Amino acid sequence: MSATQHVASTLQNAVIIKHYTLAFLTRDQNGCNEVLLGMKKRGFGAGKWNGFGGKVEPSDPTVADAAAREMTEEANITVHGSDMQDKGTLVFTFTGKPEVMHVHVYQVTKYSGIPTETEEMRPQWYQYSAIPYSSMWSDDKYWLPSLLEGHKIIGQFDFDSDEAKIHHYVLDTIEH
Numbered sequence: 001m002s003a004t005q006h007v008a009s010t011l012q013n014a015v016i017i018k019h020y021t022l023a024f025l026t027r028d029q030n031g032c033n034e035v036l037l038g039m040k041k042r043g044f045g046a047g048k049w050n051g052f053g054g055k056v057e058p059s060d061p062t063v064a065d066a067a068a069r070e071m072t073e074e075a076n077i078t079v080h081g082s083d084m085q086d087k088g089t090l091v092f093t094f095t096g097k098p099e100v101m102h103v104h105v106y107q108v109t110k111y112s113g114i115p116t117e118t119e120e121m122r123p124q125w126y127q128y129s130a131i132p133y134s135s136m137w138s139d140d141k142y143w144l145p146s147l148l149e150g151h152k153i154i155g156q157f158d159f160d161s162d163e164a165k166i167h168h169y170v171l172d173t174i175e176h
């Protein structure tokens with residue numbers, strides 16, 4: 001079974017699915033590729049660098065619009081949902097938790113405004129060669145490099161109840 005089939009089967013059999021977005025803003029800075037990460041200041045994932053995102057709300061017209069809304073709420077920048085490039089799907093499970101997290105992953109290069117700190121996130125640009133994987137969710141090192149190389153990703157990461165150790169994962173990288 002491929003990773004894509006494994007993810008489809010998990011989502012098909014899940015009792016509770018919660019939808020989230022996760023978006024990465026990237027830029028070319030004087031010939032050097034950079035990605036905007038945010039230090040999560042509160043809630044789930046506090047103390048870790050991550051992309052920007054959160055729960056998809058019933059009031060969001062589309063999932064891409066939800067991703068754009070979260071970027072505004074968390075980094076004070078304006079992004080249009082139509083500029084969100086679909087980069088794939090990540091599924092997270094945690095031992096002992098019935099719900100499955102379905103994370104819709106995006107990359108975006110078009111935005112306006114200057115990223116500034118909010119109640120939830122402290123944004124900072126990182127060169128691709130200096131991404132702080134040791135201070136990020138432990139799944140990120142498996143798939144973020146492929147995403148930044150321009151590929152789409154579909155994966156599932158099954159965490160222990162401590163939300164730190166991955167006991168199983170599958171990942172497909174779709175070449176672009």
Ligand SMILES: COc1nc(N)nc2c1ncn2[C@H]1C[C@H](O)[C@@H](COP(=O)(O)OP(=O)(O)OP(=O)(O)O)O1
Nearest residue numbers: 020021022043044045052053054055092137139140
């Ligand atoms: C478990 O591994 C994870 N890895 C990565 N890279 N990102 C993850 C992982 N688990 C969740 N995420 C992402 C998905 C979302 O972008 C956020 C979590 O969203 P949050 O709980 O902060 O949702 P909000 O709607 O912003 O929450 P508030 O109610 O606090 O506004 O993390």
